[in-house]
Amino acid sequence: MADFDADVGVVGxxxxxxxxxxxxxxxGVDVLGFERFEPGHAFGSSHGGSRMFRLSCYExxxxxxxxxxxxxxxRALETAAGVPLLDLCGGLLIGAPEGRMIRETLANARDFDLDVERLDATELKRRFPQHEGVAAGHVGVWEPSAGLLRPEAAVRAAVAVSTRLGARVCRDTRVVRIEPVSGGVVLHTxxxxxxxxxxxxxVGPWCSTFVPRLPLRIxxxxxxxxxxxxxxxxxxVDRFPMFKRECGEGRVLWxxxxxxxGDVKLGLEAKGRVPPEIDPEILDRSTSAADxxxxxxxxxxxxxxxxxxPTRVSVCMGxxxxxxxxxxxxxxxxRRLIVATGESSQGFxxxxxxxxxxxxxxxxxxxxLALPFTDPDRFLTEQKI
Ligand SMILES: Cc1cc2nc3c(=O)[nH]c(=O)nc-3n(C[C@H](O)[C@H](O)[C@H](O)COP(=O)(O)OP(=O)(O)OC[C@H]3O[C@@H](n4cnc5c(N)ncnc54)[C@H](O)[C@@H]3O)c2cc1C
Incomplete structure (x- = not known):
């Protein structure tokens, strides 16, 4: 260890x-964590009171x-931290049976033995009458083992448990440069x-600062x-559980x-429409009716x-x-530099x-687990740190 401050540094x-x-x-790894703000903050991608959890992952x-x-x-983190983080209160998908969302969800349920229930239009209307005007021919898929996570509490819990296990954490500490050296890297703050x-x-949306050649869209x-x-x-939430619903013209209401x-949380993904790219350092956090x-x-x-x-609006980054x-x-x-980015609105x-x-x-x-489809090198022909 002589020349090194820790075996592993986790930045962000x-x-x-x-x-x-x-x-x-x-x-038991000797690990140092760096966070430019206070863990559980509202300036990145991990805030907003809830995140959907599903096993059937059509993505x-x-x-x-x-x-x-x-x-x-x-579940292990909840036990270690002594706080509830995940409620498996069920989740609903509504869409065209031949569309990717419903088709892949049902295929995964079949292939991986997941508990899901397909609902026809009548049953959907009976059980979830809050959803009006579901398109003719669309169906529901109810997944009882889906639910909601508490993002801010989860981040704080992971940091608190890590600290108890011996991790050292530098809060309000921004890493400004990563310099490769023999046998490791130097993290400059x-x-x-x-x-x-x-x-x-x-570092999520800030990754391009350090690895500009990864094709990330923020x-x-x-x-x-x-x-x-x-x-x-x-x-x-027990009567109007978390959902994703195809609403025509490539739009998905969630x-x-x-x-x-809190109040009812709703958002819209408009597939096919490419939102403008932003620079995370100068993100406009003001909101207006255009939002x-x-x-x-x-x-x-x-x-x-x-x-x-809306009664409340908060700005997040994808x-x-x-x-x-x-x-x-x-x-x-x-392996001196291992990246973790590209959450693509589904990573919590x-x-x-x-x-x-x-x-x-x-x-x-x-x-x-083998996750070859997440290898960052699929985007890079030549990359040195
Ligand atoms: C609106 C929205 C809704 C979503 N809904 C869902 C959902 O329902 N279900 C789901 O599974 N996923 C969902 N996601 C995706 C999920 O939220 C993300 O996958 C997850 O939050 C990604 O976390 P992260 O750690 O990559 O990024 P972040 O949470 O942004 O973390 C990066 C951290 O790095 C820190 N940092 C940055 N630069 C530095 C530096 N130089 N030095 C030190 N620290 C630094 C930042 O302060 C930040 O804390 C959603 C995402 C968005 C935006």
Whole structure:
């Protein structure tokens, strides 16, 4: 150890970095974590009160095993931290049976023996009457083992448990440069430098600062909450569970009922429309009607029981790769720099499993899961750190 401050440095303690820190500390690895803000903050991608959890992961078949591993580790983290982080209160998908979302969900359920229930239009209407105007021919898929995670609490829990296990954490400490040296890297902060053998770079939307050749698209993502009208309790999360719903013209409405005392959370993905890229250092966090105009129009037709003007808006960042899959692993095969980015709006549920994968990669253990579709080198022809 003589010349090194730690075996592994984890830069960025959002969802993925905090989970990696925990899995390394759990193994007794000498690990140092760096976070430019306070863990659990609202300036990156891991805030907003809730994140959806699903096992059936239509986004890629290879993610089902990762979600299963993550579920076990979420439970382990809850036990270690003594706080509830994941409620398996069920989840609903609504869409065209031949569309990717429904088709791949049902295929995964069949192939991986997941508990899901297909709902025809009549049953959908009976069980979830808050959803109005479902397109003719669309069906529902109910997944009882889906649910909601508490993102801020999860990040804080992972950092707290890691610290208890011996990890050292530098809060409010920005790593400004990563310098490769013999046998490791030097992490430069404004006040001092730290030599580590390996680094896990889990800075999410800020990754391009360090690895500019990864083709990441950073977008501004407002999160919006709406007040229910009408019968009290109609929009509690047990009656209006988390959902994703195809709404025509490539739009997907997503959200969940009132959770942890909040209002109803709703958002819109507009497939095919490419939002402008942003620079995370100069993100505009002010909000205006332009942030919810289209969403409000969709909500007034699809979920008319809520007032279509938000009660609260918070700005988040999304980090997308060209194939909307993660980028996890060493860059150019050099384990001194292991990147973890490209969350592609689906990475929170997998954070603990990703943390385990990255910890195994950092210490040279055989990973419990093969995730070849997340190899960052798929985007790089030649990359040196
Ligand atoms: C609006 C929205 C909704 C989503 N919904 C879901 C969902 O329902 N289900 C789901 O599974 N996923 C969802 N996701 C995706 C999920 O939130 C992300 O996968 C996850 O939060 C990614 O975490 P991260 O650790 O990569 O990034 P971040 O949380 O942004 O963490 C990066 C960290 O690095 C720190 N950092 C940056 N630069 C430095 C530096 N130089 N030095 C030190 N620290 C630094 C930052 O401060 C930050 O804490 C959603 C994403 C968005 C944006």
């Amino acid at each position: 303690l959002g969802a993925w970095g905090s989970a990696t820190l925990w899995r390394l500390a759990h193994r 890629h078949r290879g993610l089902v095993a990762l979600a299963k591993l993550s579920l076990d580790l979420w 404004p006040t001092r430098t730290f030599r580590v053998r390996r680094t896990v770079l889990a 977008i501004r993502k407002p999160i919006t909450w709406f007040a229910p009208e009408g019968t009290p309790g109609e929009f509690s 959200g969940c009922g009132a959770y942890d005392g 919810w105009e289209e969403l409000g129009r969709v909500v007034s037709q699809a979920v008319p029981g809520v007032r279509p003007v 980090t997308h790769t060209p194939d909307n899959q993660f980028a996890l692993g060493p860059v150019g095969g050099d 549920k997998h954070a603990t499993g990703i943390g385990e994968f990255l910890a195994q990669t950092a210490v040279g253990e055989a990973p419990s």
